[in-house]
Amino acid sequence: MSDLKKLKEDAEGLSVLYVEDNEVLRKKACILLVKFFDTVYTAKDGEEGLENFKKFHPEIVLTDIQMPKMDGLELSEEIRKLSRDTKIVIMSAFDDKENLHRGIVNKVSGFLSKPVNINSLVDLLQEVVDEIVDERNKKLFLTHVENIFNYQSTMVMMLKGTQPVLVNQMFLDFFGVTDLKDFIQKNISLGNVFLEHDGFLYDKPKFNWFHELSTNAKKLYHTKIKNQKNEFRHFIVKFQNLPIETGYSVVSLDDITELNLLELFDEKQNKLDNEESDTNAIFNLFKVIQRNNATLQLHNYYKGLIITNDGAIIEVKKDSIVIKTTFLQEKAIQFERKSILTSEVIPHPIACDEIVKIGFESQSVELRKIHFLKESALQRKTVRLIPEKEIKASIFLGEKKFQGDVVVEDISLDAIRLSLNLFPAGLREGDRVIIDIVLRIDKRPVPINLNAIFFKKVEYRDSFSIVLLFEFAPRQQSILVQYITSRQITIIKEFKGLQNG
Amino acid sequence: MVNNEKILYDDGIHKCIMFGFDDETHEDSFLSVNQYLIIQNEHAILIDPGSVGIFDDLYEAISNHIAIENIKFIFFSHQDPDVSGSIAHWSVSTNAKFIISSIWIRFMSHYGFADTTRIMALEDHGAKLKFGNDYLRFLPAHFLHSPGNFSVYDSRSKIVFSGDIGAAIVPSPESYKHVENFDQHVVFLEAFHKRYMSSNKLCRAWSAQIAKLDVDIIAPQHGLIFEKEDVKLFLDWIKEFQCGSDYMEELY
Numbered sequence: 001m002s003d004l005k006k007l008k009e010d011a012e013g014l015s016v017l018y019v020e021d022n023e024v025l026r027k028k029a030c031i032l033l034v035k036f037f038d039t040v041y042t043a044k045d046g047e048e049g050l051e052n053f054k055k056f057h058p059e060i061v062l063t064d065i066q067m068p069k070m071d072g073l074e075l076s077e078e079i080r081k082l083s084r085d086t087k088i089v090i091m092s093a094f095d096d097k098e099n100l101h102r103g104i105v106n107k108v109s110g111f112l113s114k115p116v117n118i119n120s121l122v123d124l125l126q127e128v129v130d131e132i133v134d135e136r137n138k139k140l141f142l143t144h145v146e147n148i149f150n151y152q153s154t155m156v157m158m159l160k161g162t163q164p165v166l167v168n169q170m171f172l173d174f175f176g177v178t179d180l181k182d183f184i185q186k187n188i189s190l191g192n193v194f195l196e197h198d199g200f201l202y203d204k205p206k207f208n209w210f211h212e213l214s215t216n217a218k219k220l221y222h223t224k225i226k227n228q229k230n231e232f233r234h235f236i237v238k239f240q241n242l243p244i245e246t247g248y249s250v251v252s253l254d255d256i257t258e259l260n261l262l263e264l265f266d267e268k269q270n271k272l273d274n275e276e277s278d279t280n281a282i283f284n285l286f287k288v289i290q291r292n293n294a295t296l297q298l299h300n301y302y303k304g305l306i307i308t309n310d311g312a313i314i315e316v317k318k319d320s321i322v323i324k325t326t327f328l329q330e331k332a333i334q335f336e337r338k339s340i341l342t343s344e345v346i347p348h349p350i351a352c353d354e355i356v357k358i359g360f361e362s363q364s365v366e367l368r369k370i371h372f373l374k375e376s377a378l379q380r381k382t383v384r385l386i387p388e389k390e391i392k393a394s395i396f397l398g399e400k401k402f403q404g405d406v407v408v409e410d411i412s413l414d415a416i417r418l419s420l421n422l423f424p425a426g427l428r429e430g431d432r433v434i435i436d437i438v439l440r441i442d443k444r445p446v447p448i449n450l451n452a453i454f455f456k457k458v459e460y461r462d463s464f465s466i467v468l469l470f471e472f473a474p475r476q477q478s479i480l481v482q483y484i485t486s487r488q489i490t491i492i493k494e495f496k497g498l499q500n501g
Numbered sequence: 502m503v504n505n506e507k508i509l510y511d512d513g514i515h516k517c518i519m520f521g522f523d524d525e526t527h528e529d530s531f532l533s534v535n536q537y538l539i540i541q542n543e544h545a546i547l548i549d550p551g552s553v554g555i556f557d558d559l560y561e562a563i564s565n566h567i568a569i570e571n572i573k574f575i576f577f578s579h580q581d582p583d584v585s586g587s588i589a590h591w592s593v594s595t596n597a598k599f600i601i602s603s604i605w606i607r608f609m610s611h612y613g614f615a616d617t618t619r620i621m622a623l624e625d626h627g628a629k630l631k632f633g634n635d636y637l638r639f640l641p642a643h644f645l646h647s648p649g650n651f652s653v654y655d656s657r658s659k660i661v662f663s664g665d666i667g668a669a670i671v672p673s674p675e676s677y678k679h680v681e682n683f684d685q686h687v688v689f690l691e692a693f694h695k696r697y698m699s700s701n702k703l704c705r706a707w708s709a710q711i712a713k714l715d716v717d718i719i720a721p722q723h724g725l726i727f728e729k730e731d732v733k734l735f736l737d738w739i740k741e742f743q744c745g746s747d748y749m750e751e752l753y
Contacts, residue, residue: 206631299618306616378618383593413593477594478557485589489613496610 007122008036010129015039015056019049019063019075020091029062032118036125046070050078055361058086059132060125064114065092076108085135087128091116140243143293144250155235155253157190158242162210164190171253176228190251195224199265199347201237213239213251220294220345222265223253233257236345238292254292259284264347278372285346286316296343298325299378300332302498304385304410305491306377307332311341320356320368330358331498333365340376349376384412385487388440395468396434397424408437409465413480415455420464427454435468439483448479506562507677509537509718509726510658515633516540517658519720520562521678522555533671534583535678535722537662539655540567541633546574547597548653548662549722552586560594572597574621574630576639578664579647580605582612584722589613600630600639602649623651633657642666642707644699652707659717666707667735668693669724680725683734689724690738699745708740 016037020026026042033040041056043049047069053061061079063072070078076088088107093114109131110124155171157164167180175193177183187193191209194202201221203209213221221237235253242248261281289296290313300307311325323341333339333355341350352367359365377384387408393416395402404422411417416435427433431454439446452468470480510517520536536559537548545567550559563569575597577585588599592614601609603622609615621628627639635657642650645666653662669689680686698704711719719727719735727735 297618306618308616308618381596383616478560481556481590481594484593485613488589488593488615492610492613492615495615 003126004035004122007126007129010126010133011036011038013038014060014129014132015041015058016060016062017041017043017049017052017056017058019043019046019061019067019072021045021064021067029116032121033062036122046072046075046078049075053079053086054082057083060087060089060128062089062091065090080107087132089124089128137243144240144242154255157251157253159249159251160247174225174227174233193225195226195232197222197224197262197265200224213237214249217241217249218294220289220292220343222345224262225253232262234259234262236288236292238294252292254288256284256288259288261285279370282346282350282370282372283316283321285343286313286321289313289343289345290316294343294345296323296341296346298323298329298333299340299342299349300329300336300338301377302332302335302495303491304383305488305495307495314364317366319370320366321352321370322364322366324362324364327360327363330360330363330365332495333367334358335498339365339367340373340378342378349373349378351376380412382412382414383484383488384410385484385491386410387487388490390440392438393418394436395424396436397427397431411437411480411484413470413477413484415467415469416452417465417467420466421462423457423459423464423466429454429456432471433468439479441479441483441486446479446483448476450476505558509660509720512657514541515635515657516566517655517660518566519678519726520559522551522558522562533678533723535720535724535726537720538563538566539632539637539658540571541635541657543567543571544633545572546576546632546637547572547591548576549578549584549664550575550587550591552583553590556587556590569595575599576651576653577601577605578642578652578662578722579650580608581647584664585609586612592616592619602647602651604649623649625649627651640707640710644703645707646697646699652711654711654714654716659715661711661714661716661719663719663721665693665697665722666739667719667721667724667727668697669721671724678725680727680731683727683731683738686725687738690735691742693723694739694742695744695748697744698742701741701743701747704739704742704744708736712736 014037016033018026018029018033018040020029021044026044030040030042041052041058043052045067049063050070063075065072072090076090079086079088087109089110089112090108091112091114109128112121112124155174156168157171158166164180164184167183172179175183177186191203194209196202199222201209201212201223217239223235223237225233225235227233233255234257235255238252240250242250259281264281295310295312298309298311307329309326309329311323311329313321314324315322337355339352341352351371351373353369354367356366356368391408393406393408395406402424404420407419409417409419433452433454434449435452436447436449439448451471453471455467455469458465505521507519508516509519518538520538521533522536523534534551536550539546539548547563560569572595575591575595577588577599579602585601588609589612591597598619598621600621600623603624606617606620606622623639625641625643627641630637630639638654638656639651640654642652642664644650650664652664652666667690669686670693671689716732717728719732
């Protein structure tokens, strides 16, 4: 009897496409398949099957042979043209040599004769899933090995538990030691060679470098080490568990001294002025992130609501970057026409001010006009939202109502930003004003009358943007908390709606 | 409880306060709700702040102890509305980071909160957080009752904030909300735990984990707290308690 539990465990994260023209059989199979696979797609003929394959890229395709529009063998041929790795299983009432031959040519993973016996289906699925898992592990390992040896500046240490068991030649040369034993005799632990530097990885009281690295596998860290000639070198450190053997791990140290990035991390040298060298530094850091298969974070705003998701760098071009990210983030980027990037290895947020291309199908986005941000919305301490158009505000200077047009640009618990067509005569920074706002909570108008201080103004060609800081009387803040919270809920709903459009 | 609050621990530097604000709409259900605040010097962590209905009162009560901007962390043991329903309100009125099981993050948008940069997601095995000179441990309490559920251990006050574990359906007492007679209290514990907790196997695992710690108080999110010898009595009781799937035949 097949081990159903094992199949379900092994198939975690895999999806399957079931192509069959008989509706009853399709429904029956679907009920069975969802027991093992997280996602099951179906199609009623080869044509729809191919369409769904292109759309969803399932790892496994189960197909009938005889179907209208496009038969199962044609479908296999088409899929094979698109993907060499997809596992195809053919189900057929036929047992002829020609079909078998065409199947073999298309590297079909298995045949099932119809009517399909559940046990044989489960057994075959287990075989196919095993193959996928095996291939993935091998690929992961080979990529890892390839990554390590492709970059000659990488030093590597392999560990079993916490004990170093192997280092590469680059490592030995760097420290001028004959072997690992020699290194341990001289330094005891790798942590002892990491030097103190702001924001870098090094041992501190109650902070153990290895604990930090091993509990944050794949996260990138900076560190500074002296080589045998007593020169400071700058490294990116990464910890990875080996996929093939539990308990084994690898620490890799990627020498990036030549990128001259150390000064970017020195807070005393507030260096965000030299645009050209900064842009070079950013692109170099992108390359470091890419070759270490690390992620970065993309941040966007929708009417003040922050949308953040991980992204992986696919390509670093001459003046742009291609990032794979989520559909949700792509929608937010499409709305804002720009994005902000952050990563643990990049000392400041990075602005990408222009979209080159958004590929919703490939889940990738290409961004350009890239530069460091001295100040970004990410540093905001309060939630600042763009209100609905209906919100009204009036300013009073002493007893006198300001007669110009007032539009609320955004509002937070601390302040309000207003756009004015005229600037009130005599208003100076630090002056006290009164502001009347008619908020809308649960679709009802809620008036609020607040004291505020004029904080700053920005002048545009035909308008002024001013910021007023609130001074609350008791209970007034609570009304504003209620308003901002309910506005936030509305914006979340609106943004979710945007995903469907 | 006088003034809806009680100091559970105070050594001059480190303080734990228990609040007891009930959502008025549920007052007749006798499921009294507790919120907790730990303060060390200028830093505070708020534990299970509850629903929107009590936000204003809790906000004001906390302000009497520490400036709201000093709340650095807000911990939600799980996703229920009486625990984390007010997340959006707290996100607007503090700069705090929110600590919750990673499996509930996506659901927080239903409470009007979507800023994932402010969330410290807890993976299943929990985490240890440095807090002032001491630490807080987030201990797995999954399926008791929520699938992504944590208790918190404060190493300095030796209090376990146990979320729904240890909760009891009792009228909110006028005075100090603590168990006075464990044997009499068991009947109130049973009613809640039998239906809300998922199995004895999980109760046993949680109890064994807590028994290894040096604990003076177990402070649940509903009902009364367990002190001194009642801590051991409670751990022994829950270790043997049959609940949830142990009564499958009654449920299906």
